[in-house]
Amino acid sequence: MAELVVLTQGPPDSDVSCTPLGRSLGCQTGGGWRLSPAPGGDLQPDDIVMVLPVETRFARSACETILQAFTEHPEAVALYGDCLVGGRCHSRPAWSPTRVQSEPGASLPLAVRVSRPGFDPADDPLEQERQLAESNAPVLHLPSVLTIHPDWPPPGDEFLMGDPRFEPGERSGTRRRCPSLRGQASTSIIIPSAGVSRPATTRSMLSRHLETLTLLDPPPLEVIVVIGDEFRGEPPQQEDLKGSGLEVKVLHRGPGTFDFSRAINLGLLACRGELVLMANDDLEAETPDWLGRMAAHLDDPTVGAVGAALLYPDRTVQHAGMVIHGGHPRHLFKGASFDELGTGMVIHGDHPQHLFNNMEPAGTAAHGGDVARDAIGVTGACLLARRRDLLAVGGLSHDYPVSYGDIDLCLRLRRTGLRVVIEPAAVLVHHESASREPVIQPWEWNRFIHRWGEVNDPWFHPSFRGPNHPDPKDGNTDADPTDTDPDDDAATADDNAAPTDASGPARSTAIRSRMHESWVNIPWELPAQG
Structure with a gap:
């Protein structure tokens, strides 16, 4: 049976159970997980591996949710979810190989199957992410908060600039393809x-x-x-x-x-x-x-x-x-200032509103x-x-x-x-x-x-919505202002308490449709084309 193995990034002799990571794992519902110092020891082919710093916390029932998603999607070789960084929610789109090539770390932390071809537990998480993007592997996204982080440092220049196909991007931690x-x-x-x-x-x-x-x-x-x-x-x-x-x-x-x-x-x-x-x-x-x-x-x-x-x-x-x-x-992002795409603000009339529900000035940047x-x-x-x-x-x-x-x-x-x-x-x-x-x-x-x-649309987060615009075909897409911080419960509790529940079905990049009524009330007959 698959087990979630959490490999810790920290001093090898430290007592991980006393860290925020260890305490949040102790509050998880169900079982099927264990802690192990990186790079891992007796890993089994069915195991799922996550590499995390000891300052990270799991959302309540996150481990159970991750294991269930892998069970329901045997084709998936990796999975990631939304996260809180510095108290701000990053509601992520579905897997994008191009996004993680342009912004390494955009999908971290990842849960990866040990059975993935080429998997090496000693690989840096950024390297694992790169391999997944280069191989066009099937990767799931869970549209709910799985992990909480005090911060998330960008990758170093040695990783960003190690590929001759890319040059530095406008924002720190990003890069872009060199012109062909x-x-x-x-x-x-x-x-x-x-x-x-x-x-x-x-x-x-x-x-x-x-x-x-x-x-x-x-x-x-x-x-x-x-x-x-x-x-x-x-x-x-x-x-x-x-x-x-x-x-x-x-x-x-x-x-x-x-x-x-x-x-x-x-x-x-x-x-x-x-x-x-x-x-x-x-x-x-x-x-x-x-x-x-x-x-x-x-x-x-x-x-x-x-x-x-x-x-x-x-x-x-x-x-x-x-x-x-x-x-x-x-x-x-229609109507946003292009020169301020990284600020996450767009003006509707006289009222600035955040794009999406990232709850941070860098909202558009967080969405890519x-x-x-x-x-x-x-x-x-x-x-x-x-x-x-x-x-x-x-x-x-x-x-x-x-x-x-x-x-x-x-x-x-x-x-x-x-x-x-x-x-x-x-x-x-x-x-x-x-x-x-x-x-x-x-x-x-x-x-x-x-x-x-x-x-x-897999890249449109379920918590996002369109603006209250009289024309249903017009406008951009914004966050529901009634959305709340998914870590509200944890924010008022002490460090031993488990953060909020993780929920929401896993999303692949497959495009699926359901029948939809036309919004216009006109006869179905269509005009002939001359």
Whole structure:
């Protein structure tokens, strides 16, 4: 029978039973656990191992919950939960290999099966986490507090910078992938365009976007502009871009109203690149390395699509990854200041509110807002993928001419076993809907919910909720202000008392759906597409 073996990080001759860790274990319900000095002695193949400092405390019934989760999920090789650090709750998303590569320690402490291939109890927990991420192993998340820590120091520079694929991140304890110039040079960029100009200007959004692309070094393999009958002005000509390094060609989509999905698919069939970037024409890049940073993630064969951070002109977040809440795809951190993503604050009217329920100023950072991470989906306004993967799933669905085609594509890529990630270090300004009216057709929503039902987003914590916004499709996602500190009971008790109960079903990264009623009261008949 499996046993939870807690390996202690502390003086080898100390009496662990008198430490906070030992006292909290003494208050655990049930049995099936034991203490052992690291690196462990007589471990059995069925055992589960956790490496913890002696200052850590277990939440009440945490050990029993961990063992039960492993019993119910024999495929899982490791598990982690939420935690309290310095009295602040870290409500974590589901397992993200990209997140723990960008922020080592983001899922610690881990409970790991001894039977995991390559397991060595002498390995540092950071090394165990790295191996799990590199091997794409099945790792569970329990959305409840399992452990309580006085603090959690970031990994040292020797671990952070020991991999040549990465460079230091903006925040201490984080890193980001070095740009892939090879991937950038092998990218075909597809831009559907109506040739519209921003208000009070005469220069088209497309020309501004093409100017942004001339800053890329090396230049992309090609740029394909797809236009329709609605295009205003003269399409770009190759001779107008001499000396820019850009190879630009124009395709005509054919008659009919604007159709983003058909335009992308037309470009997809005509392009030559190994990688394909679908891009709106109302984007402007802040730095010349954005495409290389996105392309670097596709060096990982388990990643199928990559998104960028898109900002409004006032530098508030328009897109930093998607979540699905109540069946509705929404933009995460929408409305937050991009320059303050690590503060966890977003302004709704005149009232600052914390994002999520991390109960700390670094709320967005605790959720990974400022590091690359897995997401349920990313916007098609700037999405990079391999051409072969897009062709394998049939490109964008023609069922969604304007809206929901991107999240539908991401879900189909995930269904093939590929991951979707967001790279916040790739930053562009998005003049959202500057080239068309921001209209979401109810029948597109009905098609989406009819196909997918209400998707359970593993990276959206069960304790999070959406804002009280009159439009169910709008807004970002915030914490319920009625949420309470899960360690309230323990905070008023002495150190011998057991902390709060751990509860909540384990979550894998599998995408599951249940049927969901449409929120619009319209006839089910759908309009024919011209």
